[in-house]
Amino acid sequence: MPDHAPTPDPSVPEDYRTPHAPSVAKDGGPRRDTREEKTGKKRRLEYPPAPEPLPVPVMDNHTHLDFRDGLVHVDVHQAMDAAEAVGVVGAVQVACDVESARFTVQAIEAEPRLLGAIALHPNDAARLTARGEFEEAFAVIEELAAHPRVRAVGETGLDYFRTREEEGHAAQQESFRRHIRLARALGKALQIHDRDAHEDVVRILLEEKAAGGLPPHVVFHCFSGGPDLARTCAEHGWHASFAGPVTFKANDGLREALRLLPQELILVETDAPFLTPHPHRGRPNAPYLIPLTLRAMAEARGEDVADLAGAVAASTRTVYGEF
Numbered sequence: 001m002p003d004h005a006p007t008p009d010p011s012v013p014e015d016y017r018t019p020h021a022p023s024v025a026k027d028g029g030p031r032r033d034t035r036e037e038k039t040g041k042k043r044r045l046e047y048p049p050a051p052e053p054l055p056v057p058v059m060d061n062h063t064h065l066d067f068r069d070g071l072v073h074v075d076v077h078q079a080m081d082a083a084e085a086v087g088v089v090g091a092v093q094v095a096c097d098v099e100s101a102r103f104t105v106q107a108i109e110a111e112p113r114l115l116g117a118i119a120l121h122p123n124d125a126a127r128l129t130a131r132g133e134f135e136e137a138f139a140v141i142e143e144l145a146a147h148p149r150v151r152a153v154g155e156t157g158l159d160y161f162r163t164r165e166e167e168g169h170a171a172q173q174e175s176f177r178r179h180i181r182l183a184r185a186l187g188k189a190l191q192i193h194d195r196d197a198h199e200d201v202v203r204i205l206l207e208e209k210a211a212g213g214l215p216p217h218v219v220f221h222c223f224s225g226g227p228d229l230a231r232t233c234a235e236h237g238w239h240a241s242f243a244g245p246v247t248f249k250a251n252d253g254l255r256e257a258l259r260l261l262p263q264e265l266i267l268v269e270t271d272a273p274f275l276t277p278h279p280h281r282g283r284p285n286a287p288y289l290i291p292l293t294l295r296a297m298a299e300a301r302g303e304d305v306a307d308l309a310g311a312v313a314a315s316t317r318t319v320y321g322e323f
């Protein structure tokens with residue numbers, strides 16, 4: 001953690017240290033699992049040291065500050081102080097359900113360096129539909145998304161990795177269409193979560209485009225496609241936002257996609273507290289770690305860090321407006 005932020009203390013409450021800690025923090029907020037999603041290995045829970053500051057400031061266009069992780073509690077002001085100290089001067093706080101949508105509105109009203117994005121996450125949409133609670137939840141999202149500092153509808157989309165059943169996919173597709181139309185009606189950006197569902201995401205976007213048009217800006221959050229999806233994004237002027245995985249050794253396809261995109265369609269994000277960039281993979285993530293991802297992106301593209309940072313900051317303002 002950066003100098004001025006609290007130092008992890010070995011005498012922290014026991015629920016921060018037990019393996020498989022509950023998915024809810026003591027104050028009721030959601031928590032990241034203390035084990036790796038893929039390997040099941042215990043994660044290191046100390047925040048990584050602050051990276052070298054960026055020469056040109058940027059914004060993190062996708063983070064979840066309501067999600068707890070690590071050995072210390074970091075509030076939204078501390079998170080943004082730590083970020084600003086390394087040249088990350090703003091962030092988009094993203095909600096996935098009604099509870100985090102309410103958190104998001106409070107956070108953006110309390111912290112001027114934050115903007116908001118609000119939606120029902122595809123996995124939540126599937127669960128809510130199965131329980132007959134989708135409409136009620138979506139009505140709250142519609143209302144809160146109208147807030148002037150909520151600048152995007154998201155994260156919405158399709159997740160065929162976590163939701164496996166056919167009915168779940170159908171519910172996600174219907175929810176995705178509803179969110180696309182909401183963003184269009186509000187004139188706000190759309191943030192897409194696309195996990196193992198590239199084909200259907202693109203198909204639905206194009207169907208909605210033909211039927212009534214798309215929102216003013218379309219962003220693939222945590223872009224996970226290869227060169228084909230990058231070409232599709234470039235063709236339609238859709239933005240690709242890159243997170244920690246672009247720094248992982250194995251992800252050559254992701255870096256190839258990154259190289260194919262025009263600079264003005266590239267964004268950067270943490271998806272914190274998840275997807276911590278190399279070399280701190282598995283530890284807690286937060287907006288102050290953006291410089292690690294942005295530097296890796298500049299290197300992959302053979303560009304100057306300041307040049308890419310300037311372009312990313314300009315695109316972030318194009319999509320979300322002023323912070």
Ligand SMILES: [Zn+2]
Pocket residue numbers: 155193194221222
């Ligand atoms: Zn996502």
Ligand SMILES: [Zn+2]
Pocket residue numbers: 062064094155271
């Ligand atoms: Zn996310």
